[in-house]
Amino acid sequence: MAxxxxxxxxxxxxxxxxxxxxxxxxxLAFALVQKGQRVLVVDGDLGLANVDVLLRxxxxxxxxxxxxxxxxxxxSVIYLEESLGILPASSGVPEMVTLGPEEQAQLxxxxxxxxxxxxxxxxxTAAGIGPSVLWFNRFVDHNIILLSPDPTSFTDAxxxxxxxSRDYDRDYFYVVFNLVSSEREGRQxxxxxxxxxxxxxxxxxxxxxxxxxxxxxxxxxxEQLPFVQQAPQSNAARAVFDLADRIxxxxxxxx
Amino acid sequence: xxxxxxxxESCPLKNQECPVIDELRRLKEDCKRLQELSQTDALTGxxxxxxxxxxxxGEMERTQRTxxxxxxxxxxxxxFKQINDTYGHESGNKALQWSTDIWRENIRxxxxxxxxxxxxxxxxLPGTRLPRAVHVAERLRIALADSPVELDGELVRLTASFGVxxxxxxxxxxxxxxxERTDRFVFEGKAKGRNCVCFEEKEIAVVPTGVTDEEKxxxxxxxxxxxxxxxxxxxxx
Numbered sequence: 001m002a003x004x005x006x007x008x009x010x011x012x013x014x015x016x017x018x019x020x021x022x023x024x025x026x027x028l029a030f031a032l033v034q035k036g037q038r039v040l041v042v043d044g045d046l047g048l049a050n051v052d053v054l055l056r057x058x059x060x061x062x063x064x065x066x067x068x069x070x071x072x073x074x075x076s077v078i079y080l081e082e083s084l085g086i087l088p089a090s091s092g093v094p095e096m097v098t099l100g101p102e103e104q105a106q107l108x109x110x111x112x113x114x115x116x117x118x119x120x121x122x123x124x125t126a127a128g129i130g131p132s133v134l135w136f137n138r139f140v141d142h143n144i145i146l147l148s149p150d151p152t153s154f155t156d157a158x159x160x161x162x163x164x165s166r167d168y169d170r171d172y173f174y175v176v177f178n179l180v181s182s183e184r185e186g187r188q189x190x191x192x193x194x195x196x197x198x199x200x201x202x203x204x205x206x207x208x209x210x211x212x213x214x215x216x217x218x219x220x221x222x223e224q225l226p227f228v229q230q231a232p233q234s235n236a237a238r239a240v241f242d243l244a245d246r247i248x249x250x251x252x253x254x255x
Numbered sequence: 256x257x258x259x260x261x262x263x264e265s266c267p268l269k270n271q272e273c274p275v276i277d278e279l280r281r282l283k284e285d286c287k288r289l290q291e292l293s294q295t296d297a298l299t300g301x302x303x304x305x306x307x308x309x310x311x312x313g314e315m316e317r318t319q320r321t322x323x324x325x326x327x328x329x330x331x332x333x334x335f336k337q338i339n340d341t342y343g344h345e346s347g348n349k350a351l352q353w354s355t356d357i358w359r360e361n362i363r364x365x366x367x368x369x370x371x372x373x374x375x376x377x378x379x380l381p382g383t384r385l386p387r388a389v390h391v392a393e394r395l396r397i398a399l400a401d402s403p404v405e406l407d408g409e410l411v412r413l414t415a416s417f418g419v420x421x422x423x424x425x426x427x428x429x430x431x432x433x434x435e436r437t438d439r440f441v442f443e444g445k446a447k448g449r450n451c452v453c454f455e456e457k458e459i460a461v462v463p464t465g466v467t468d469e470e471k472x473x474x475x476x477x478x479x480x481x482x483x484x485x486x487x488x489x490x491x492x
Contacts, residue, residue: 101320101321102321151474155474162470195472200467
């Protein structure tokens with residue numbers, strides 16, 4: 001008998017902006033879809049959306065409309081492919097950044113109501129450590145901390161892990177490095193982060209992979225197309241496919 | 256009375272003097288006065304215990320909905336029994352009025368000052384974080400300690416012990432439980448020697464988002480070195 005499956009929910013988050021959250025979230029979604037999964041991407045940057053920009057979407061309804069005027073959340077999902085839905089957010093709506101508890105509860109209900117149609121729900125959070133970022137991080141099952149090997153990105157990612165563990169009871173984080181010059185740099189950077197986290201925080205972190213700097217990424221962003229489709233043989237795309245494989249193992253564990 | 260003018264004009268005979276309307280107006284005035292009485296403490300003019308409970312419940316609900324914290328300050332006058340025993344109950348009452356008048360001048364219009372019972376008081380500070388509430392309590396403590404009252408021709412210095420706590424809406428808590436939780440800090444203040452403000456120190460000592468210098472050092476003073484490994488020749492632009 002088929003049992004009702006709950007999707008794997010993940011968020012890509014970083015503290016610092018400009019690390020590549022949206023790009024990685026979108027390409028990871030495409031990679032998972034290519035492997036036969038149904039994926040919903042939620043633009044968690046509720047006030048300054050950019051998933052739609054990255055994908056050249058023409059947005060009719062957003063999360064904001066769902067919350068404000070009760071638009072049907074399922075109808076707000078834009079399907080790029082049969083198994084790839086995008087729930088877009090609004091651009092330039094500052095109220096959405098400071099979600100109050102009541103709106104958070106409402107958002108939780110909305111997401112829960114549409115989640116069962118997918119195998120994966122991937123939230124691309126905003127930068128910073130604002131209420132919506134913290135809320136999405138608590139809402140999902142798995143937190144992917146994305147960082148680049150820059151000192152500021154390190155500090156912000158560490159600060160985010162610290163807040164989530166101390167104030168919001170999260171105790172397991174997946175770490176992905178973006179914009180590395182080599183796989184080796186990714187691993188070495190991870191070792192440093194792991195050392196500091198183990199020394200100061202009571203949480204476990206797990207290395208999930210590294211995405212190399214690659215010209216195709218910039219080109220894809222400018223052309224508003226996913227690089228896993230534009231250049232599937234590039235180093236960056238191959239790294240994202242590897243990442244997708246590891247994430248599918250999370251689902252196997254969960255099921 | 257302006258608020259009852261409509262009533263006056265509602266006489267079907269359009270009489271200026273209408274005994275029925277007059278009676279109705281008196282009843283309405285009585286009702287309003289009784290309503291005020293039912294939620295006010297006669298001696299101090301503060302809200303009474305019943306009002307404290309319902310107002311605090313309301314504010315805690317607001318916290319759950321808006322995320323704005325509600326702080327509570329509980330106050331107990333020090334050595335009040337001795338004042339009663341030494342100077343008599345009338346002086347005791349005077350001490351209560353004296354203290355509550357001073358505190359009233361030192362809180363905001365939105366704060367809700369209540370008599371909890373006997374010589375104990377509660378002040379609800381809506382939309383207020385703990386450090387701010389502690390600051391207010393400290394101001395109330397100093398204001399009272401600096402203004403001796405004249406009892407029986409004698410200048411008497413009054414002091415009180417303060418407990419402060421905050422409700423952040425993260426847990427389900429009744430108004431009563433919140434009061435009791437805050438009251439524990441009053442007992443702590445009594446044990447510490449009175450005339451002081453007690454609260455959960457660790458709530459304030461920790462900066463919520465702080466990455467310490469030690470942590471930063473560990474992140475950057477590593478043997479491998481983050482930068483050295485980067486192969487910049489491969490970078491774009």
